[in-house]
Amino acid sequence: MQHHKVHAKAMAAIPYTLYHGTFIHTPELDRLEIMNNALIGVNQKGEIDFVSSEYAGGSQEEAIMFFEQKTGESHSQFKYVDTSKDPLKFFLPGFIDTHIHASQYPNAGIGLESLLLDWLTDYTFPMEDQFTDTNSAKIELAKKVYSKVIDRTLRSGTTCASYFTTTDPHTSNIFADLCLKAGQRSFVGKVCMDHNETYPSYEESFEECQDSMSSMVKYISSINPHNETLVRPIVTPRFAPVCSRKLLKWLGSFASEHNLPIQTHIGENKNEIKLVADLFPECDNYASVYSDHDLLTNTTILAHAVHLTKAERLLIKKHLCSVSHCPTSNSFLTSGEAPVKQYLHEDKINVSLGTDVSGGFDSSILTIIRQAILVSHHLAMKSNDETDVKLTIPEAIFMATKAGAKAVGLEHQIGTFEKGKRWDAQLIDLNSPNSIIDIFDWQIKKDRKSMSDLLGKWIFSGDDRNCIKVWCNGRLVVDKTVDEWVFIKH
Amino acid sequence: MQHHKVHAKAMAAIPYTLYHGTFIHTPELDRLEIMNNALIGVNQKGEIDFVSSEYAGGSQEEAIMFFEQKTGESHSQFKYVDTSKDPLKFFLPGFIDTHIHASQYPNAGIGLESLLLDWLTDYTFPMEDQFTDTNSAKIELAKKVYSKVIDRTLRSGTTCASYFTTTDPHTSNIFADLCLKAGQRSFVGKVCMDHNETYPSYEESFEECQDSMSSMVKYISSINPHNETLVRPIVTPRFAPVCSRKLLKWLGSFASEHNLPIQTHIGENKNEIKLVADLFPECDNYASVYSDHDLLTNTTILAHAVHLTKAERLLIKKHLCSVSHCPTSNSFLTSGEAPVKQYLHEDKINVSLGTDVSGGFDSSILTIIRQAILVSHHLAMKSNDETDVKLTIPEAIFMATKAGAKAVGLEHQIGTFEKGKRWDAQLIDLNSPNSIIDIFDWQIKKDRKSMSDLLGKWIFSGDDRNCIKVWCNGRLVVDKTVDEWVFIKH
Structure with missing residues (x-):
């Protein structure tokens, strides 16, 4: 290409x-x-x-x-x-959005009545499945949706975003083109999933995923401007329930071999956690599923992390992974209240912010900052010591900028105004x-x-x-x- | 006049x-x-x-x-x-905002670090105290703030609002003029309070309050267009802690005598509830303070009602009062999560929506609808049966329109599209x-x-x-x- x-x-x-x-x-x-x-x-x-x-x-x-x-x-x-x-x-x-599903943008605001697993089957998979095609009408649809979401986020101050696209490599490459066209710094995560029980038409085979990932990495490395790396691939196993062990293991080694960041979901919803425990009985916990398959690195972004055990927090800290906190999505889908202040101060985990479009209905990180603070107030309502729980405005801005930079592995390049960093x-x-x-x-x-x-x-x-x-x-x-x-x- | x-x-x-x-x-x-x-x-x-x-x-x-x-x-x-x-x-x-402090509008978004009682002393009283004067600079300030808040709410679709102004009658009358000028249906609540321990410069005497209320009612009745009542006075004891028993009793009888609606605050914050219990040991509970002083009627709006006992809910239902639910404010000031679905379906209390500017940072009822739904999701996170707790979109729109109409005593005139109602x-x-x-x-x-x-x-x-x-x-x-x-x- x-x-x-x-x-x-x-x-x-x-x-x-x-x-x-x-x-x-x-x-x-x-x-x-x-x-x-x-x-x-x-x-x-x-x-x-x-x-x-x-x-x-x-x-x-x-x-x-x-x-x-x-x-x-x-x-x-x-x-x-x-x-x-x-x-x-x-x-x-600029704001750094460390968790956003570009392909789900048309669903923003839709699906209030659902919880995570039903919502995926009823709204998300049918939407993303639209992109999985190479006919020209579907490509036009992809271009329309992708252009819009890049434009909206950029116009809301998001200068860098870590995106999920869909399983389809062709339109994922188009997405990378569109990011460059708009000038946004971005991570393009072609979704990897070879085992979709609830919506079988939307999955890929292990071999298809291998091919797609290799061609995508090659393509994206070819399109950046001279001496700059604005758009990068990110290894994206969707989440444990839709990936085979074999795929997870391969993605872990692929990321290591190509020195790529990784993004996935963790501990968003209680039924999801139960499902993961059922599917991976040999693993100690949800986080272990990823560490057992070499997917926890210092450039791994774990989205949501609402319900983590102490053991999981230690594992995440040990591997220096980052969390992407998605408060708007967690409130919309009734997923829960992530104890972010605790992650930051007690567990010393790097916590960034994600819109999680379209689990989150809002594509602006400014409103995610707002919602992160409000959700921390809801946690504080049940706490004995409020100051241990409530996020401050400086903390929330830090999460939206410097912590985001660290999450995507660019802590030396973006996130603050310092000599040597990018503008x-x-x-x-x-x-x-x-x-x-x-x-x-x-x-x-x-x-x-x-x-x-x-x-x-x-x-x-x-x-x-x-x-x-x-x-x-x-x-x-x-x-x-x-x-x-x-x-x-x- | x-x-x-x-x-x-x-x-x-x-x-x-x-x-x-x-x-x-x-x-x-x-x-x-x-x-x-x-x-x-x-x-x-x-x-x-x-x-x-x-x-x-x-x-x-x-x-x-x-x-x-x-x-x-x-x-x-x-x-x-x-x-x-x-x-x-x-x-x-049109949306009906049943709880908004017009005079606090400049403070919107400010004061995140505080809980209710400190916030009143540190932000609210100093702001409202600015309006309590008849010198021309203060009048200009009042006009500027009041014009802005009427304009903003109207442009966000609020066709009717029940406002708190300040203790000052002169600028409250100006506020009534400005509502007519903009064409907004409104209830003007000159704030009544004769006992402000934490900020003594901002209070009125019992006699001043009597004079002000009488002259305001007279003034407002004189300014409406021919054959219409667009702007009305509403009897507004701020909340129990800043009112003497004598004032509460007089306001109850004044409302009854002039057939006026009533608005006040109730059960917003746990320290406030404790304060009321200390100040009114002879009353059974917070709601009883108001019923004992004849302030609970079928056109009484009780703002917040986050923490109500079963006895209070029964009392409120018995008197056919309405609640004004202010979710944005309750999240911002960490006040709590009002179990609104329960009020609506179990207790059969009429629950409307309020922005509570500036405890609430947002003057648009659309965003209050959004936050009401999200807050109900936060309640649902701790509930066994989610459907008993989560508000639906139709319920939230009902609260913002028809329930609001009932709260302000205009259920036969506004709130739905029906023959005989106002457009x-x-x-x-x-x-x-x-x-x-x-x-x-x-x-x-x-x-x-x-x-x-x-x-x-x-x-x-x-x-x-x-x-x-x-x-x-x-x-x-x-x-x-x-x-x-x-x-x-x-």
Whole structure:
């Protein structure tokens, strides 16, 4: 297979850019850093060249002079992005969604009456089965759905996502093309499953899976821009109940051989856990099913992890796996309340956030942050010591950014604003023309308390309308100030 | 006091209008009626003149002919609103928000770290205290906040709301003016409280409260449009801990004397319940505090009711009071999970929905419906029989419309599409130009299952952008197809 697409956004040249304004990020769990009036330089590779948090300049000329003095370099062309005059704008690292089923996007909001296992059979498998074909109508459907979900997530500030597609390799490759076209950093997980008892038409054979995985890895390695790796394959056994032992074992060795990350589901629902125990009586527990088949690595993402035993938590910690917490999905499908604060602080497990579209009805990580906090409040209602249970806003932002970066194995490349990392970022405007947040004059101050109140307003009342620009790897991939003109007359 | 405002929207003449399209409402708890291709006539009083659910016509002329044959009347002027060609548009009764603090709107999203009693002292009382003045800067502040909250709720489809303002009568009257100006049906609850231990500067004396209540009732009765009652006063003892026995008793008799509805808080938080037990040792329980002071009537709204004993539920049922369930607030402030399904089906209590701005961070009843369902799922996680606990979409819509109408004492006037009721309605467009919902071609069908799936998409993924027109009492008060031009370029 050859390059056969125009990857417009991911192929564009990156101008050296100086960003001047307020930057917010979470270098550590529960430590939110607000850099007012900082200057960040991003080079032509999309890398953060320097971060000056104590920058005093005001104009483009001053910024360029500052750059030249600081780096000893000079460039013939600069871009200067200045939001420093606007107290309601700030930059945040792009969100990282560590669990999302791209193919299920049309089902978002549908299936409320079901629990996990019925929901898979009644809604999910029939939907995904649509993609498993090579006829042209099905390919058009795949393109439509995949383009939409990439567009929606990107426009909500998700600069990196770890996706499940379907078992079909052809449309999974198309999905990889579309990610590059949109410029989103992404992990493409062709779903692997050779044993689907409840919906037998939607499965592949062991050999088909082997072929598909090999050709997909080859294809994706061929399409990235020069010197960049924006789109990567991820080894994706759907979950233990639909995989043979042989397939699980092979996927474990395939991941190791090709140095690939892994993603799957664990401990989402009690009936599912019982089913796994029945199907794998030789394994100690659900997590052991994966470790026994060499699927627990330091780049394994375990989605949900609502119901874990102490033994499982120790095993997950031992292998340095990450959890993808999907609170919206867990509430929608009545799966349960994952004790995330405990995973973070007691078990020291890396916990990131996932939308889990379409178990989760929302494709925006901002609303997942909100729901993660609310779900932790529901856990706190039954707890004796609330502070041990309730997530803070900084913790939730950390999970959505830096922990996400670690989960996908890119902790040195994305997740915070630090020298050497890639410029994957979003510009938030609390006063965007069509914003649903109302902020009153007296609330606009730049002190820490006011900023923290404004952050609360954004987390709880904001939405995609407040995310006005998005960059992946230094490239501006969403610009609503140009794409959308909104006129509101009152 | 005299009319001193131009009440533009509430004073406008109402043209006889024929509405043709899909209408969805809940005539009974858990019975959702979808009328495809129906015709509804609304007369010049804003009353529904007829509902024809089996209407077969197609053009304006046919609709007028149908009207003339059906009613034997004729009019020189008709308005014809036709959405019947668009499968993604439907009419729904306007939402009824039975618990919202207008004055707290600036605090939405702020105060996550607090529980109820601290939150009141640290955030709420200082905010409301700003309104308690007659100097012109404070009046401007009040106008700004009040205009904004009325505008936001109306634009999210709330056609009727029962508001708390502050203790201040002057700005409460201004609030009533602003409701008329915007055309929203509303209940204005000047907050009554003569005993505020934790924030003593924000309280009134018993006599001040008496004067304020009398003058407010007089003022509001003077400002409504001819032959209509759009804005009404509601007797509002804040909650037991901040009211003297004398004040509670007087407010009970004042409500009875003037035939006014009542609203207050109950059983929101465990420390609050303990405080009430300490302050009113002579009363059997929290609900008894109110019944002992003649405050439980068939038009009393009890907000929250998270933690009620069986004795309290019986007392509330006996007096035919309504509950305002505020799930978003209860999750945000970690107050608890109200067993609403049990109230509805076992206790046969009328349960409506409230945003509880700013304990609740969201001013839209659509998102309260969503959160009510999710909170019921959290209750179900601990229940043996899930179906006894989980709210359905029809139940939640019922709570947001018909139960709300009953709570505010207008069950014969609003809440469903029935002959004789007022046309308080919203037009939902799942495909509005800036909609965040994505619907794919094959999902657009008019059968019951598809409509129910689309309703799920709206409830879980939709927002204010899908509410494109709003009518109160027959008058078009929000029209986003005219007010907002949105151009999205891709």
